[in-house]
Amino acid sequence: MRRRLIQSTLAVVLVVIAVFGVSLVIVETRTISNSAQERVDSEAIRLAGIVDSRLFAAEDVTGEILRDQVAQERYAVIRIPGKDPIEVGTRLSGEVISSTQEGEEGETVTVQEPRSSVTREVGRTLLIIGLVALLAVIAAVLLAIRQANKLASPLTDLAETAERLGSGDPRPRHKRYGVPELDRVADVLDSSAERIARMLTAERRLAADASHQLRTPLTALSMRLEEITLTDDPDTVKEEANVALTQVERLTDVVERLLTNSRDPRAGNAVTFDLDEVIQQQLAEWRPAYRSAGRAIVSSGKRHLTAVGTPGAVAQVLAALIENSLMHGGGTVALRTRVTGNQAVIEVTDEGPGVPADLGARIFERTISGRNSTGIGLAVARDLAEADGGRLEMLQAQPPVFGLFLSRTPLRSSLVDDDEPMVR
Incomplete structure (x- = not known):
């Protein structure tokens, strides 16, 4: 590309020089020739005037007298009627520029x-x-x-x-070149890179979230299947199989939700549901x-709480x-x-040592873990809570207390609003 730019620029310059240079040469040649002719004409007129003045005063006109009036490179011939021609300078050979003028006394002056x-x-x-x-x-x-380097580089x-x-x-x-068109291309490439x-970050995050969200239901399902393999009671097998089918449905729901979020993270499926059912389901799965x-x-x-x-x-x-x-x-x-207010809160606590002091609120950051785990479980949980307008917080570090806050609908009058423990 550099070679083509240099060749094209040089070709344009050569064409311009050829056109204007030839024209200039022609004009200058004519100007110089006309100027030389004008000089010779002026010399002939001046010399004729000198001869006229001397003839009018009845003075002699000789070559010695006129020699100083003629330029060294020129040759002049004065022809006076009744007298021999008077030559001033050396006779020229070859091409000459000549001018002849007649004086008032009948003389003829030729300058070459x-x-x-x-x-x-x-x-x-x-x-x-x-x-x-x-x-x-x-x-x-x-x-x-310079221009080729400025464009090619x-x-x-x-x-x-x-x-x-x-x-x-x-x-x-983020590199720019001072050329608006190229800077525009660089802007587009940088925007595309960002x-x-x-997109790559979102894909990696989706893969990590999917693996973590699928791991928990699969673990629970495998435990149910182990329960089935360890019993010979048909009723127990049937009960565990029904629970396993429920877990398969939840696993399918997780997969569908992951696919929906990957297509449009803003797509939500928030509904009003009974918290008791979700909690009892989790108790049955994890017992x-x-x-x-x-x-x-x-x-x-509290019992009979609904949430959105x-x-x-x-x-x-x-x-x-x-x-x-x-x-x-x-x-x-x-x-x-x-x-609390217009929110239903589910607190999860245990009797363990709690969250280390050096972690604190960072426990919800990705890759942050108190032990050798992935460190994305709580981060994914918080994202899931916030997706439908809720929030997940650590209310207490030692012993650990995590609170899931969900928006709730106004309680119907038929619902009991008391502190009766839920059925275990």
């Missing part, structure tokens, strides 16, 4: 100048024009090289940026795991908190429900 003087002056003019043209060509080449950089984007490196370069980076660990999981608080949200998402949040207590906590895990 060699055309070689005009040729020399034209040659000097052509040399000057040639030097100017050469300087113009050199300047054009230097300018073309940015294009090379932009091509490298596009290649990096294609190879999966979406880092924007969008691709956000075998807690029983195997020699621990208990209980619930208490996605039941599957709320179940996922509670499952994350319950699993977190199973892995990191100790003693009995309690789920308590209460009302």
Whole structure:
């Protein structure tokens, strides 16, 4: 590209020099020739005037007297009637520029100048024009090289940026070149790089969230299947199978919600639902795991509470908190429900050591974990809570108390608003 830019610029300059240079040479040649002719005419008129004045005064007219009146390179002939021609200077050979003038006394004055003087002056003019043209060509080449580098280097950089984007490196370069068109392309590439980076981050986050959200239902389902394999009682098998089918439905709901959020994170499925059903479902799913660990999981608080949200998402949040207590906590895990203002609150607590002081509120940040776990469970739980307008907070570090706040609908008059413990 550099070579093409230099060649095209040089071609344009050469054409311009050729057109204007030839025209200038023609004009200058004519100007020099006309100027030489005018000089000879002026010399002849002046010499005729001198001869007229001497003849009128009856003075002698000789070559010696007129020699100082004629330029050294010129040759003059004065013809006076009745006298021999008077020659001043050396007779010229070859092409000459000649002018003849007649005086008032009848004399004729002819002045000649060699055309070689005009040729020399034209040659000097052509040399000057040639030097100017050469300087113009050199300047054009230097300018073309500079311009080619100014245009070619940015294009090379932009091509490298596009290649990096294609190879999966979406880092924007934020480099500009002072050329509006190229800077516009650089802006578009940087914007595309930022969008691709956000998309890749979202895809990685989706993969991490999906693996974590699917892990909990799969773990619960595997425990139910183990319960089935360990019993010979048909009624127990049937009961556990029904629970397993319910868990499969919840797993399907999780997958559908993940796919919906990946297409449009703003799409929500918030409805009014019964908190008792979700809590009892979680108690039934996690009791075998807690029983195997020699621990208990209980619930208490207000009954018949309704909340606005996605039941599957709320179940996922509670499952994350319950699993977190199973892995990191100790003693009995309690789920308590209460009302504050227009919000229903589900508190999850255990009798373990709680959250380390060095973690504090950072416990909800991704990759932050008190032990060797993924560190995204609580972060995903908070995202799920906030998706439907709720929130998840750590109310107390030691012993740990996590609160899930959900918007609730006004209680119907038929509902009981008391502190009776929920059925376990």
